[in-house]
Amino acid sequence: ARQPEAEGKITKLLLLGSALAEATAIYGFVIGLLIIILLS
Template identity: 70%
Template sequence: MVALGAAIAALACIGAGISIGLATGKAVEAVARQPEASQKITTTLVMGCALAEATAIYGLVIGILIIFFLK
């Protein structure tokens, strides 16, 4: 059961990877349509990716805590 709980917590990493990939693709499309707005788009993309990556790190930490402290 501990391994199952850790695996479910690790799903946050998968979700973050997918969301960062989708956000990057949309940002590239936006820059292709409006090159003059690339600075603003890049800033927004970096902030969004940082938030998604923080979610992945929280999921990883929770998974590690479940594995080592709930045995």
């Protein structure tokens, strides 16, 4: 990035995106486990 002021925004967006991806992965895992437990 050539603009120094834009760098902070980009970093925040990247962090937010990875945090959301991690959260959805964890939620999916938990929901999958719950479904397996409920069905068995």
